[in-house]
Amino acid sequence: PHEANLASLSRLVYSAYLNNFTLTKEKARAILTGRAGQSPVVIHDMESLKNAESLFLGKWNIEREAELVMFNRYQHRSVEAICEVTEFAKSIPGFGSLDLNDQVTLLKYGVHEAMFTLWSAYMNKDGILVATNNSFVTREFLKTLRKPYSSVIEPKFEFAARFNTLELDDSDLALFVAAIILCGDRPGLLDAHQIEELQDSILQAFHLHLRNNHPDAPRLLAHALQKMADLRQLVTEHADVVVAIKQSDAAFALHPLLQEIYEDMY
Amino acid sequence: TERHKILHKLLQDGSSSPDI
Secondary structure, rough: OOHHHHHHHHHHHHHHHHHHHHOOOOHHHHHOOOOOOOOOOEOOHHHHHHHHOOOOOOOOOOOEEEEHHHHHHHHHHHHHHHHHHHHHHOOOOOOOHHHHHHHHHHHHHHHHHHHHHHHHHHOOEEEEEEOOOOOOEEEHHHHHOOOOOOOOOHHHHHHHHHHHHHHHOOHHHHHHHHHHHHOOOOOOOOOOHHHHHHHHHHHHHHHHHHHHOOOOOOHHHHHHHHHHHHHHHHHHHHHHHHHHHHHOOOOOOOOOOHHHHHHHOO | OOOHHHHHHHHHHOOOOOOO
């Protein structure tokens, strides 16, 4: 009966994932490998960026710098992703019964880790798929942006290369992301114990699910859990890059939602 | 609480909230 409960928890979390994330790993992989039929627009230099921007946003404003255009695109996509992660969190059994202040804390610290996990599914070694715009931005082009903008995405590609070797599918990722959100050691939690109990159930469900879904990879849970520490590091570094951009660019405006997430974060 | 008012709104009202 215990295993049946865990399997049912896994199903609930997976269904919440499918209901809330518009671009799943399965869909992203189909587009990236050309199985989906329609190919994305490839953004590999300034000219293709200008063409894509005028296609999606209307007239290209020559006054605006490519770096700011790219970063605003990135901010916009982040806010959308944060909304998706929040709706997903709200559907995790038990999350809604937590103190509202703890829900806020879990999201403040968890949304970026969740987001960079999901973005790994949209990345290959050559670039990242931005399917809301049906575009594929190359890694080489992102590297050519001036500093510190060139340092925004590159560490995420390095993480994705390592993370993607685990070959988790969407049903695994659903539980992995739920476990990231329900983390009992975020700073300032009022009832860490209650959250640890919820995370414990998710991790048990994840363990059982991996055993059934990947019977040939008995160490997969341990490997996945190690990646959680890498994600925390990735987010700390990301917050530093955002501060560097803020300091270096007068024209830069951070979205208010991202502002409140980064403020007093680490 | 006041410092995280958009996150609060997201949790309570969803992403259709006008603040987002």
